[in-house]
Amino acid sequence: MSVPAAEAAKVQDLRPLSPLRLGLARFAANRTGLVSAGVILAFVVLALAAPWLAPHDPGEADLFRRLQPPAWAEGGEWAFPLGCDGLGRDILSRLVWGARISLFVAAMVIGLAAVIGTLAGLAAGYFRGWIDTLVSRLVDTLLGFPYLVFAIGLMAMMGPGLHNIVLALVYKEWVFTCRVVRGETLAAREQDYVEAARALGCGPGHVMLREILPNVLSPVLVVATFRMAYVIIMEASLSFLGLGVQPPTPSWGAMVADGRDFLVDAWWVSTTPGLAILALVLAINLASQGLRDAFDPRLHPS
Amino acid sequence: MSATRLVERLLQLLPVLFGVSLIVFLMITLTPGDPVEIMLADQRATPEQVEALRRDLGLDRTLAERFLVFLGNALRGDFGISFFHRRPVWDVIAERLPATIELTLVALLVAVAVAIPLGVIAAVRRDTWLDRALSAASLFGVSLPGFWFGILLILLFAVELRLLPVGGRIGYAYDIPRTTGFLLIDTLLARDLAAFRNVVAHLVLPAITLGLPTAALLARVVRSSMAEVLASDYILFAEAKGLPRRRVLLLHALKNALIPAVTVTAIETGQLLGGNMIVETVFGWPGLGRLVVESIFARNYPLVQAAVLLFAVTYVSLNFLADLLYTALNPKVRL
Amino acid sequence: MTGAQPLLSVRGLRTVFPTRRGPLAACDGVDLHLEPGEALGVVGESGSGKSVTFLSILGLIRPPGRLAEGEIRFEGRDLLRLPADERRRLRGRAMALAMQDSLSALNPALTVGTQIVETMLAHGLAGSARAARERATALLHRVGIPSAERRLDDYPHQFSGGMRQRAMIAIALAAEPKLFVADEPTTALDVTIRAQVLDLIDHLRRERGLAVAMITHDLGVVAERCDRVLVMYAGQVVEEGPTAEVIARPRHPYTRGLLASLPSLEDPDRSIDAIPGQVPDLTRVDEGCRFRNRCPLVVESCARPVELRTLGPGRRSRCIRAEEVA
Numbered sequence: 001m002s003v004p005a006a007e008a009a010k011v012q013d014l015r016p017l018s019p020l021r022l023g024l025a026r027f028a029a030n031r032t033g034l035v036s037a038g039v040i041l042a043f044v045v046l047a048l049a050a051p052w053l054a055p056h057d058p059g060e061a062d063l064f065r066r067l068q069p070p071a072w073a074e075g076g077e078w079a080f081p082l083g084c085d086g087l088g089r090d091i092l093s094r095l096v097w098g099a100r101i102s103l104f105v106a107a108m109v110i111g112l113a114a115v116i117g118t119l120a121g122l123a124a125g126y127f128r129g130w131i132d133t134l135v136s137r138l139v140d141t142l143l144g145f146p147y148l149v150f151a152i153g154l155m156a157m158m159g160p161g162l163h164n165i166v167l168a169l170v171y172k173e174w175v176f177t178c179r180v181v182r183g184e185t186l187a188a189r190e191q192d193y194v195e196a197a198r199a200l201g202c203g204p205g206h207v208m209l210r211e212i213l214p215n216v217l218s219p220v221l222v223v224a225t226f227r228m229a230y231v232i233i234m235e236a237s238l239s240f241l242g243l244g245v246q247p248p249t250p251s252w253g254a255m256v257a258d259g260r261d262f263l264v265d266a267w268w269v270s271t272t273p274g275l276a277i278l279a280l281v282l283a284i285n286l287a288s289q290g291l292r293d294a295f296d297p298r299l300h301p302s
Numbered sequence: 303m304s305a306t307r308l309v310e311r312l313l314q315l316l317p318v319l320f321g322v323s324l325i326v327f328l329m330i331t332l333t334p335g336d337p338v339e340i341m342l343a344d345q346r347a348t349p350e351q352v353e354a355l356r357r358d359l360g361l362d363r364t365l366a367e368r369f370l371v372f373l374g375n376a377l378r379g380d381f382g383i384s385f386f387h388r389r390p391v392w393d394v395i396a397e398r399l400p401a402t403i404e405l406t407l408v409a410l411l412v413a414v415a416v417a418i419p420l421g422v423i424a425a426v427r428r429d430t431w432l433d434r435a436l437s438a439a440s441l442f443g444v445s446l447p448g449f450w451f452g453i454l455l456i457l458l459f460a461v462e463l464r465l466l467p468v469g470g471r472i473g474y475a476y477d478i479p480r481t482t483g484f485l486l487i488d489t490l491l492a493r494d495l496a497a498f499r500n501v502v503a504h505l506v507l508p509a510i511t512l513g514l515p516t517a518a519l520l521a522r523v524v525r526s527s528m529a530e531v532l533a534s535d536y537i538l539f540a541e542a543k544g545l546p547r548r549r550v551l552l553l554h555a556l557k558n559a560l561i562p563a564v565t566v567t568a569i570e571t572g573q574l575l576g577g578n579m580i581v582e583t584v585f586g587w588p589g590l591g592r593l594v595v596e597s598i599f600a601r602n603y604p605l606v607q608a609a610v611l612l613f614a615v616t617y618v619s620l621n622f623l624a625d626l627l628y629t630a631l632n633p634k635v636r637l
Numbered sequence: 638m639t640g641a642q643p644l645l646s647v648r649g650l651r652t653v654f655p656t657r658r659g660p661l662a663a664c665d666g667v668d669l670h671l672e673p674g675e676a677l678g679v680v681g682e683s684g685s686g687k688s689v690t691f692l693s694i695l696g697l698i699r700p701p702g703r704l705a706e707g708e709i710r711f712e713g714r715d716l717l718r719l720p721a722d723e724r725r726r727l728r729g730r731a732m733a734l735a736m737q738d739s740l741s742a743l744n745p746a747l748t749v750g751t752q753i754v755e756t757m758l759a760h761g762l763a764g765s766a767r768a769a770r771e772r773a774t775a776l777l778h779r780v781g782i783p784s785a786e787r788r789l790d791d792y793p794h795q796f797s798g799g800m801r802q803r804a805m806i807a808i809a810l811a812a813e814p815k816l817f818v819a820d821e822p823t824t825a826l827d828v829t830i831r832a833q834v835l836d837l838i839d840h841l842r843r844e845r846g847l848a849v850a851m852i853t854h855d856l857g858v859v860a861e862r863c864d865r866v867l868v869m870y871a872g873q874v875v876e877e878g879p880t881a882e883v884i885a886r887p888r889h890p891y892t893r894g895l896l897a898s899l900p901s902l903e904d905p906d907r908s909i910d911a912i913p914g915q916v917p918d919l920t921r922v923d924e925g926c927r928f929r930n931r932c933p934l935v936v937e938s939c940a941r942p943v944e945l946r947t948l949g950p951g952r953r954s955r956c957i958r959a960e961e962v963a
Contacts, residue, residue, distance in 0.1 A: 140321070149575060152595070263456065
């Protein structure tokens with residue numbers, strides 16, 4: 001082999017994996033992270049397969065089964081494993097369908113927020129000038145509202161409902177992704193590869209999307225997963241207050257609210273949906289912590 | 303910090319406050335539906351009355367004009383009349399404000415009292431089982447939905463154990479004259495110790511529900527900043543001088559470690575304002591948070607608007623305060 | 638060497654840190670001694686174990702690192718048999734430490750005065766805060782800081798580099814110790830300030846009969862100010878002896894290499910010979926000489942266990958070919 005070719009071959013071998021692949025590989029090695037990811041996956045499967053997995057129709061009310069205890073307690077039966085709520089509806093089925101709502105809202109909100117936030121952050125960080133000022137002012141202003149207050153205010157105005165919840169939450173969520181992306185873009189634009197691309201005559205669109213974006217993806221991923229837990233709790237809180245999805249659509253938060261009236265006699269009506277929320281959120285937090293650790297360059301000097 | 307710097311910082315605040323007011327204003331104006339119709343829904347009004355109300359509310363003017371009027375009024379504390387209560391909005395809010403402030407402050411106290419010792423212990427016993435347990439507990443704390451946690455506490459302490467009351471601020475039997483609106487103070491002023499204990503009993507569960515998630519977050523901040531400080535050279539130097547361990551920890555280390563914690567606390571206090579709505583609803587607490595939720599269902603928009611604006615302004619101010627505190631406390635940044 | 642017992646006597650000191658690749662003995666079988674009023678230079682590059690040795694002597698090694706073996710005697714007392722509380726009391730009062738970077742060594746949130754006074758009060762050198770403050774003022778004055786009384790209330794970042802170094806020395810000596818360990822006392826300073834600080838240490842040594850251990854990588858400082866020198870490499874002592882002798886006739890290839898790599902004032906155009914090669918990985922060392930991969934005098938027997946042998950009064954070397962070095 002001629003010398004230049006040999007050199008090139010050596011360089012090929014030395015080229016590192018993209019930070020994204022490296023991080024994901026490290027994450028896979030972390031046991032807790034994997035288990036939590038498994039739990040999340042289980043919830044997702046549950047949600048997607050709800051029509052087939054749920055034993056009963058979540059809206060089917062049977063007043064004879066009103067406040068029926070869970071299967072292991074006295075008066076319960078295995079056909080209704082977690083008991084029934086105030087209207088005689090099967091709690092397990094409602095939980096499974098409720099998972100759909102929580103996950104749908106979380107995915108939509110995070111997804112939309114990530115897209116909007118990334119685009120805004122890229123634009124603000126790359127072009128600077130008035131675009132940056134505009135975006136930054138908007139971000140600062142939106143950050144001036146405590147999260148729930150803002151969401152409640154918007155829901156009050158827009159009215160309840162699934163799509164409104166998603167919108168209300170997206171209005172605040174995009175800001176977090178935007179901040180991170182803007183910061184990364186500001187740093188990235190000083191790098192050599194960006195200069196090189198510009199020198200080659202690449203337009204701003206190309207530079208932002210093909211050069212800078214791939215490097216910004218890992219922090220976006222980390223932020224997205226770690227915000228997801230928060231969004232799920234927000235949706236549940238809004239539903240709890242009655243400002244979320246409306247009956248008869250089952251939502252975990254609303255189920256907890258329904259059970260308040262029966263705390264003394266039928267504790268399971270409120271407790272079970274809350275446990276579901278806790279389990280999912282805990283799994284997400286653990287997984288996102290694992291992701292954060294896997295991607296943190298300080299913890300893995302290579 | 304010099305006066306000019308302070309003023310500079312304050313001026314930076316203005317655009318945010320402006321933006322916040324704008325958003326709140328837009329929230330209301332862009333509500334679908336005719337506000338006048340909504341407000342007069344239960345009352346039979348003649349077309350003339352409807353027109354009069356429209357003019358009163360300034361609905362016949364341009365958006366920009368209405369915004370300026372809104373701003374002007376807001377600065378004077380005039381948020382209009384709450385039809386629901388038949389009183390000025392501000393009066394209604396002011397009446398319920400002390401309850402929320404009292405709850406928030408006590409929750410903050412709980413959060414700090416729990417977080418600091420735990421954070422310090424976790425940092426000192428770094429990487430031991432204790433540290434890991436606290437880390438797990440902290441993760442658990444931030445994963446817990448507040449409203450559910452409150453309900454669980456009620457279930458356990460009020461329903462099962464009957465140790466604490468289910469909700470409200472004070473038992474029906476007590477009649478305390480309202481001096482400050484802060485029951486903890488008013489009961490003491492009225493020299494009614496039984497009432498004081500009763501108020502405390504009512505505060506326990508809501509304050510814990512509101513404060514514990516913040517404690518979880520704060521404990522992590524304290525632990526990480528304390529751990530960083532403990533690894534620093536000046537702590538080694540202090541130990542090399544032969545100072546007693548307690549002094550090294552509590553004076554040398556904590557003094558530096560608490561700085562980021564203080565700023566986080568100030569910011570979190572603002573977040574507590576949102577959490578208030580949930581906790582007050584769960585515990586039937588007669589504060590501003592619950593008022594907002596009720597008003598939403600009652601379509602009492604002027605009140606919702608005023609409350610949201612109030613919360614936002616408070617939050618922005620607290621963030622500003624946190625910023626100032628950080629600069630003031632950080633000895634290296636004393637310029 | 639005097640007949641009286643040395644102030645500090647260390648034998649077979651071994652301090653181990655667990656690392657991902659296995660246990661690392663940062664100082665491995667170190668012997669040294671120090672007489673009252675003596676200035677000992679401890680020379681070596683970073684990673685040689687010189688700082689860890691003295692941190693171990695002061696009892697400042699934190700878990701997971703630990704002092705695995707050794708005997709440390711201060712004024713005849715076995716330090717390792719003392720309860721933790723007693724050892725703490727010795728710190729500051731019997732032995733003191735001054736670190737390299739005065740900015741990071743001093744607590745930024747406390748005034749210099751507080752940092753002096755608390756040491757005095759903790760060791761009972763002053764009855765009251767007021768008395769301590771007076772002594773602190775005198776101390777600051779002694780180390781050459783003007784307007785001492787006012788400066789007591791200043792924070793560390795308000796001092797200039799040289800003044801701050803003096804302040805740190807003052808704080809370290811506040812409880813009137815008998816042994817002073819100065820870890821790289823002049824590395825972070827300007828050349829002009831350097832001499833002043835070294836003079837200060839000299840004066841204090843003579844005034845108070847202070848024993849000084851000066852840890853440095855700068856042979857020049859040692860040549861000027863230290864009576865004896867200890868050369869460390871890869872966690873072990875490789876040479877020891879009176880400074881003038883060691884410099885004139887080094888008995889270890891590493892020492893010779895160090896001397897050769899110093900720029901020379903008399904012959905500024907002479908090329909500087911850096912020592913080729915690298916320090917071995919301390920988690921994978923064997924019993925043989927640790928310098929052999931870089932040594933110009935290496936032979937096969939160097940792979941066998943090497944001891945520190947005595948070449949004369951106060952003179953030791955770990956090289957089997959010591960006599961041939963210079």
